[in-house]
Amino acid sequence: MTEIPEHLLKRSRERRAALGLGGDDAAAGGDAPAATPAVSSSSAPAASAAAPAAPAGRAAAKPAAAPPPPKPDSPVVVAYKKRRRIPVWAMAALGLMPIWVFMYARSLTPVEEEAEGPLGLGAEIYSNCASCHGGDGGGGVGYAFSGGSVLATFPNIEDQLRYVYYGTGEYNLAGVEIYGDPNREGGPHITGERGVMPQFGATAGGALTDYELLSVVCHERYTLGGADPTMEPWAEEYEQWCSEESEVFAALEGGQYTLPTMDQFVEGIIPIGEAPVEGSGPQE
Ligand code: HEC
Known part of the structure; x- marks a missing residue:
């Protein structure tokens, strides 16, 4: 003790x-x-x-x-104690609320037309290009595609496909100075003048399959560049290369032909060829 x-x-x-x-x-x-x-x-x-x-x-x-008697509750506490509790079923409903809000918000955003074919695929492949050419094609390290610029450089899609296929390096090696229209409005684009455009053609060592490459070029011309697929001079090109019914796209996807050999499959197109060549002006 x-x-x-x-x-x-x-x-x-x-x-x-x-x-x-x-x-x-x-x-x-x-x-x-x-x-x-x-x-x-x-x-x-x-x-x-x-x-x-x-x-x-x-x-x-x-x-x-003796301990003091408990103080009477303040009105706030009284109200709190008297309030109706949220029933269990309502808790479940509240738990689902975020999902509901999400679905509602989704229903408000306009459903983008799921573009099929070359343009649908091209929009996805363009993530390979956006860092240098801008998400909306407004330009950056590389040239802009918007405002008709890319169409002025390449009146013919074949020349653009060839340039993206081989890139600045191969053009320099081949000694090709002008990769687009030599009479381009505002002056021709000279190889390497702006910087180095990587090569993307598969057999040239680049990252894209031939049908992916075609699809992204279609995206640059029609979605970003503003070519109207229903109007001259683009309607025929669009039908042949970039529409959902494009025979060129189908042939590339099927693997029977490559971009460099496409002129053996489709008559009358400008050969893309096994090596860089100078670009061309509008065809008559
Ligand atoms: C690392 C940066 C870079 C990336 C990525 C890139 N480009 Fe380029 N691109 C350039 C540069 C720089 C030029 C200018 C090249 C020159 O001066 O020879 C160019 C030029 C071009 C041109 C010619 C435009 C004109 O009007 O002269 C096209 C077409 C083009 N790129 C398409 C693409 C596509 C398609 C992709 C994606 C698959 C892509 N580029 C990804 C940098 C890039």
């Missing part, structure tokens, strides 16, 4: 005396362990004896020691 220090006992005795409970002398002279029972045993009779003498003091002392 721990001993109660004398100064605490003394304070306790003084306190009791002050409250009129007696016991002040009860422990007087006793040592600490003896003091404890003496205090408690003497307190009861002393208290009853002292009761008439100091009822007020005692009454006041007791409730003060």
Whole structure:
């Protein structure tokens, strides 16, 4: 048992005396362990004896020691406790809310016409080009395609296919200076003048299959470059190379022909050929 220090006992005795409970002398002279029972045993009779003498003091002392009664809730808390809880089924519905919001938002965005054929594929393949030519073909390190620029450089799709196929490096090696229309409005584009256009042709060591390469060139001419597939001079080219019925695209996809050998399959086109050659102007 721990001993109660004398100064605490003394304070306790003084306190009791002050409250009129007696016991002040009860422990007087006793040592600490003896003091404890003496205090408690003497307190009861002393208290009853002292009761008439100091009822007020005692009454006041007791409730003060008891824990205070709980405070009444504030109106906010009362309202909180009285509120209706969210039912379990509603929790499930709330849980699905994000999905619902997502689907609703999706339904608001106009469904892009799922372009099939070369133009649909070309829009995806264009991610290989956007870093240098701009997401919307507005240009960057490489030339812009928008505003008819690419059509001015390449009145004939074959020349554009050839340039993307072999890239600046092969043109330089072959000593071909003008890869597009030599009489281009605003001046011809000279090989390497703007920078290095990578080669993309598969057999030339590039990253795209031949039908992917055709599709992205179609995308640059018709979607970004603004060629109108229903109007002269583009309608015939579009039908042959870039429409959903394109026989060239089908032949490339089927693997029977490559871009360099396409002139053996389709009569009357400008050969793309096994090596870079100078570009051409509008055909009569
Ligand atoms: C690393 C940057 C880069 C990437 C990627 C790139 N190009 Fe180019 N491109 C150029 C540069 C630079 C030129 C100018 C080349 C020159 O001056 O000879 C160019 C020129 C061209 C031209 C000629 C435009 C004109 O009007 O003269 C075409 C067409 C073209 N790129 C198509 C593509 C396609 C298609 C892709 C994606 C499959 C692509 N480019 C990806 C940098 C790039």
